[in-house]
Amino acid sequence: MIPNPGLPDRGLDTNTASFHIPIMNLTGMRAVVFGGTSGIGLAVVDQLAAEGVDVLAASRTATDRNKPEEQASRHSVDVLDREDLSKFYEDHGPFDIMVNTAVPSSRAQGPFAEMTLDGFQATFDKLWGYVNSVRLGLTSLNTNASIVLVSGFPAKKCLPGASAISTVGNAIEGFVRAIAPEISPRRINAVSPGIIDTPLFPQEGVAREEFLQQTTEAHPVPRPGTSAEVAQAVLFLLKNDFTTGTVVDVDGGATLP
Ligand SMILES: NC(=O)c1ccc[n+]([C@@H]2O[C@H](COP(=O)([O-])OP(=O)(O)OC[C@H]3O[C@@H](n4cnc5c(N)ncnc54)[C@H](OP(=O)(O)O)[C@@H]3O)[C@@H](O)[C@H]2O)c1
Structure with missing residues (x-):
């Protein structure tokens, strides 16, 4: 392979790359996954650990200790508590990866005309948690660090009752585009x-099976996705050094007409 002199030294493994596709080797990097104790975040933690990343899973109810059966260490932090979050970064940074x-839980759902404004506003807690974790973490994220946040399919295709969630999803995607150059x-x-x-x-x-079936049966891929499938896209974005300010849909075609 002919080396590409334009590629910066950011952990790209040019020896293993074929067809000029540089592969980011995550082994040995340090990562924090806020929300890494459940669902999609937990799957990201597992996949990062399997790649040899030193990963911290952080959430409000995580206890500050390692369980022998777990691949990651857990730490307690509330991303809505700025003091708590700043101290977390001080104590545990620097990081190469932040997810x-x-x-x-403050998500308001239901008809917009009946939704309380407090409920609509509280749904933005998700955005503030993301903004806090980027802004307060900047000095603890290495120069070549990579960040991945999560929006959701209602950002592109809002179903009745999901106006607050849709608005927040759009705000998150806008935030990612807005700050990527900065x-x-x-x-x-x-x-x-x-x-x-x-x-x-x-x-x-x-009731759960029915809910998951009813909400996905009309999609081109007529089933719910798994956390591992979303985590795979997170890892793609972390490894692909040519992506920034973008959004990858992992939705079984939910946003298609
Ligand atoms: N599941 C879906 O169908 C779906 C669809 C579209 C988008 N999403 C998005 O995907 C992301 C992950 O969702 P999920 O389904 O994996 O949810 P989940 O299983 O409920 O996990 C949420 C995680 O967030 C943590 N958390 C909540 N509040 C926190 C806070 N203030 N500070 C720190 N950690 C906090 C929770 O732990 P603690 O309670 O211990 O804090 C938990 O680890 C979310 O952004 C969600 O909106 C999910």
């Missing part, structure tokens, strides 16, 4: 999941 999948050479991207079978949905048993 934030945290979603506070924080360069660090990179920032987002994934946009469809309906994914995670603990975000509280239903159990048959």
